[in-house]
Amino acid sequence: MSAQPAKTHLFLFDIDGTLIASGGAGEYSMRLAVHDMFGVENGLQGVEIAGRTDHLITRNVFKKFGVEWTAERAAAFLDLYLAHLTVELPRKNGRLLPGIVEFLDALKERPQIAVALLTGNLERGAKIKLTHYGLWNYFEFGAYADDSFDRNRLGPFAQARAHKRHGVDFRPERTFVLGDTPHDIECGRVIGARTVAIATGGHTREQLGAHQPDFLFESLADVPAVLSTLGVA
Ligand SMILES: [Mg+2]
Incomplete structure (x- = not known):
């Protein structure tokens, strides 16, 4: 059996407005x-x-x-x-956001990419939400509200867990923080990561653009284009 190729890229996802809309x-x-x-x-x-x-x-x-x-x-x-x-959750009319399953499947097919969560949810809340929408098993680990009050302090927890799991330090320029609010952009920037803003939550493309994310998408629906823009096609 051949060894797993080393992980080089880390994708850290917000949940609400990024992966799912919980219908309130x-x-x-x-x-x-x-x-x-x-x-x-x-x-x-x-x-x-x-x-x-x-x-x-x-x-x-x-x-x-x-x-x-x-x-x-x-x-x-x-x-x-x-x-x-x-x-x-089952009572409200929530949904998976456009392209999410296809995007996560594409990341999973790329053995150099580690996929995890960086979210203001409690871990238990994240599990309840993502299990309901069939996404929980895509994520190897996460940084959660359980780790800190302050979202800007969550990044280092995710980095430490990534290191522990894979035995490598992921370079900031190969670490992507994906989210739908200026707070996600800010917490990605704090760790020097590439910030990826997606206008599928409560903020428009223009509002997110004002916070100067490294990448800005209307949605992740065009998976090949997004992967190519992020340099992992
Ligand atoms: Mg969000």
């Missing part, structure tokens, strides 16, 4: 958790969600309601959220 299931489940804990209907108003980690959203919710953040209270809140998420 994520935000709605968070709203239900706020309702369970604080008895308020529209409790997420004024709390920024997109591109933020679930732990930061939790902290901001607690701040809004004037309760002290404790690990126990945060865990209780996030357990409520995950329980709702499991119920709400």
Whole structure:
């Protein structure tokens, strides 16, 4: 048996607005958790969600309601959220974003590429969402909200796990951070990675362009063109 070729490229994916649109299931489940804990209907108003980690959203919710953040209270809140998420995902009209399965299949066919997650979701939430949409098994590992409140600190966790798994340091110019918000661009830039913005979430091409990502796509639907642009055709 021949040895596996060494990995040289690392692709790190955001989830919501990048791989899937949950049809609002994520935000709605968070709203239900706020309702369970604080008895308020529209409790997420004024709390920024997109591109933020679930732990930061939790902290901001607690701040809004004037309760002290404790690990126990945060865990209780996030357990409520995950329980709702499991119920709400199949109820909402979510979908895989254009070209995603084809794109992930193409990456999988290229043995030099490692594929992982870099997301503000909790690991448990990421697993619930991606299992529902049949994508979970594409990803070897991830950096999650569990690692830090601050999305900009997640990159090094992903790099460390990539190193541990493959025994190589992936060069920044061969590390791609893919996401749908300026926060994804920022957290990719922090680790010197190539930033790939995709306008399939809540931001337009123009809005993302203002943050100067290295690559900017309307969607990943044209898989051969995207692979070629990224230099991995
Ligand atoms: Mg996103």
